[in-house]
Amino acid sequence: MLSTNRRNLLKSGAAVGAALLLSQGSWRNAEAQEDGVLRMAWSGSAQILDPAAQNLLDEFQFTRLVYETLTEMGPDFIPKPLLATEWSASEDGLTWTFKLTPDAKFHSGKPLTSADVVYTYSRLTDPKTALVGTSFFDAIAKVTASDPHSVVFTLKYPYADLLTALAGNYGSIIPDGSTKESLSTKPDGTGPFVMAEFVPGARIVYKANRNYRTPGAIGLSEIRQETIAQGNAQVSSLTAGEVDLINQVSPQLVPSLEGQTDVTLLKTPGAGFHSIYINTSDERFAKSQVREAMRLVMDRPALAQIAYSGLGEPSADNVILSSSPYFDAAVVPPEVNIEKAxxxxxxxxxxxxxxxxxxxxxxxxxxxxxxxxxxxxxxQIGINLKIVTWTNGDLGTQAYRQKELVTFYWTLQSGADASIAPFYESNGSYNGGKSTAPFFSDPEIDKLILAGKAELDENKRKQIYSSLQKIIADRGYILVPYEIPLVVAVSDRLKNFHAFPRGFHDFKYVTLS
Known part of the structure; x- marks a missing residue:
């Protein structure tokens, strides 16, 4: 048997993590103060509260605070125990057994049991369920309970990224029997914060979960996720002390904050990308020549300069970012060629x-x-585009995967499979294969994605994902002209905070001075 438990998994990083946190004060004894209200500025607003149906970064932050997963990813992208305290796998990699913490409770007071995990994953793996998160768990054949605090995952094939997939927001554990209505109106998670108020387009207010199982983990009494659409207004609010954090600083405003006292900029390169999603159900864009022509007229360095003030790095339509160990730097963008286009x-x-x-x-x-x-x-080649500007929320719910051309922002995904499969597998969640939305399908890509999922040898996996990047650069349906960094601005009042590269954060042990 292959086994991992909390002590062994955390031992190597414990000394470093403790040193980083203890340098800021005695976090183990951090108590939530009545005035410990953290206010953060977000440019968009959550629309969907169901963890398995979300598209937007603003929604992922909600789920990160309210719900929890079996495993969790730290800034180092190594899966660690969360609701599962330990696990073991059969030698063939097809059967995984997870032991659940006996101390977790939902905000309603209901204790976490294996029935909740079985219900969560039965919902996610139900072929009739048209949820965004379903394709992340295609490798799972079934999930059963062996006792009230143990679950068994039976896989269709060995899945190298299983622990990583379980740590994703889509795998957030919901109570047994949850309905679409209850998930949308009365979210009930085991996370460190409880949703107290949700005003779409304006704010989400979270209160500290006073019954959270880990003593001293919550150093804030309240978190306010405020929607402030304009970058200048965000900066003004931060420098005036009205907010403590800007989740994503507009690139043209970074210089204005670099000289500010009492403000720290946390920069993570290769943390996301801007894209143009091409709807291949449209007969014009279904033709590979049209997509190739569009690719050949894109001046990617110019787009990075114009759109992201030079902070972006040109990309060959790559959905695997340069910060990933699977990134292939040999795959480069094509030269601009108007005549060929x-x-x-x-x-x-x-x-x-x-x-x-x-x-x-x-x-x-x-x-x-x-x-x-x-x-x-x-x-320049006769394709005349009309710019239609919507709110970010409407873009995610009414345009993405529905209209002919849609711009979208994506963050770094955890693991190689999660970086490519949701976009390019025929039944991928972001591709639209498990919804009524149009989708792109390529048998060679599907075959390689499946091989990458099942391959346990790291060197062979890297070769597979390198081949995928080359194919996507030649005939993909998502244009990715450049990748971008994540720049988070925080007040120096904020202690013990670590920016998560994916753009939504963990606020356990965070305090305000």
Missing amino acids: KTLLAEAGYPSGFEANIYTTAERYGLQQMAVAFAAMVG
Whole structure:
């Protein structure tokens, strides 16, 4: 048997982690103070509260605070115990047994049992369920309870990223019997904070979970996730002491904060990317020549400069970011070639081009700028794009996977499989294969993705994902002109805070001075 328990897994990192946190004070004795209200500024707003149905970063932050998963990912992207205290796997990698903590309770007071885990994953793996998170768990055949605090995962094939997948927000454990209505109106998790108020488009207010199982873990009495759409207003609020954190600083405003006293900028390179999602159910964009022509007119360094003030790094439409160990630097963007692009468009049957809409938002800095610049570039070959600007929430719920061209912001995914499969597997969650939305399908890509999931040898896995990156650069359906860093601005009042590269954060042990 292959086994991992809390003591062995955490031993190597315990000394470093304790040193980092203890240097800020005695965090083990941190008590939530009545005035310990953390206010953070977000440019967008959550729309969906069901953890398995979310698309937006703002929603992922909600889930990170209210719910918990079996395992969790730290900033080092190594899976660690959370609701599962230990686990073991059979030699063939097809059967995994997880022991649950006996101390966890939902906010309603109900103790966590194996029935909750079985219900959560039965819902996620039900082929009739059209949830965004379902394809992340395609490797799971079934989940059963062996006793009230033990669950057994039976897999269809060995899955190298299982522990990583279980740590993702989509695997958040919900109470047995939860309904769509209860998840949308009365979220009931085991997390360190309880949702107290939700005003769509304005704020989410969280109160400390006074019954949280880990003594001293909660040093804040309240967290307020405020929607402040404009970057200048966010900066003004931070410097005036009205908020303590800006989750994502607009790139053009970074210089204005670099000289500020009492403000720290936390920068993580390769933390996300801007993209143009091409709807291949549209007969124009189903033609590979059209997608290739669009790729060939993109001046990627110029787009990075225009849209992200030069902080972005040009990309070859790669959904695996440079911060990933699976990133292949040998896969580079094509050179701009206007004449070849015109020829390809003519071959596709559009010698004079065509008109289309591109949907974007001003609430995620750079997306609208990218859309405008991209429209000018494809205009050179006769593709005339009309810019349609919506709120970020509407972009995620009414445009993404539905309209012909949609700009979108994505954050770093945990693990190689989660970086590619949701976008490019035929039944991928972000591809639309498990919903009524259109999807892209490529048999060779599907075959390689499945091979990558099951391959346990790291060197062989890297070769598989390198091949995938090359294919996607040639014939993918998502244009990724550049990747971007995550820049979080925090007041120096904030102690023990560590920015999570994916852009939503853990606030356990965080205090305000």
